[in-house]
Amino acid sequence: MPPEPAQSFAVTLRVNGQSFETEIDARTTLLDALRDRLHLTGTKKGCALGQCGACTVLLDGKRVVSCLMLAAMAEGREVTTIEGLARGDELHPVQAAFVEHDAFQCGYCTPGQIMSAVGAIREGRAGSDDEIREQLSGNLCRCGAYANIVAAVRDAATREA
Template sequence: MTSYDVTRRELLAGTAVTGLALAGVNLMPDFAAAAAQDEVPAPAPLDLVLRVNGTEQRLSLDPRTTLLDALREHLHLTGSKKGCGLGQCGACTVLMDGKRVKSCLSLAALVERREITTIEGLAQGEELHPLQAAFIERDGFQCGYCTSGQIMAGIACINEGHAGSPEEIREWMSGNICRCGAYEGIVAAIQDAARVTGAVQGG
């Protein structure tokens, strides 16, 4: 047997395998079916009480449900937006006990009975929150997708005492991205609302 003969056999074998594959013959095990047989069953749902915008909401949720999905998919509060899903864009920002959190990174099961405030809970009847009104006055949005997260983070920025200057606001709002580039209006709106609420002295 020569090296030429071995090479020819290998070539013929490879050609046969390729032909079968092109003909639609599955030469590999059905890994998808095997994986399905080994799937771990979904965990039992948890009965939770979420306090959202001053109202207790009783839900039965998969333990893996994020706060963002609980708000949007189960409570139909769609003001908090799904952006990156990684906590980097800030579109999902809400307030928890008055502090800003990225709701896409928070499990609903771990925030039970905490005080959650979303964009829907800011206005008092027909009266807008001062920052909501300032966003309109200063044209702090274009497409509007990031606006709810910007406003919630802006409220926290003011309450934390970080609205003393445009530079300070930009630094403390850096976790919220506006793809339209409406940053000048956002910063101006936060400054205006800080003055209205008395969070800064003299502007």
């Protein structure tokens, strides 16, 4: 039987290969659970309305915006955040490409840009500059680092191909 509807309850979240049990209010978004409960603050809170992409994470390997999802809805699924990309001190190829291409200024949108790029490359949707622009259209950069972001994603996609 499914559980009775409740305003608060315990959930177990799988994030970056680890399990976390935490007590949450039903209203808690996945984004707020990551930042405020699990203290994984790499995932950024921008608009909280799905418009900016700063909170992009992978859910079962696919890109989602963690602000438009209740934490309770992520139970039983595998979440990957920006903290889960590097292996020790070795950056993920997309992270390394962002550094190499100077693909950010203030850096606030960067975790979301990188998670979105990782997803797009995995999905095989980063084959040209036009496709990269379209695929990252849900990730806004108000500093306007777009030209270098496209270059970084193209470079990383080419290396991983």
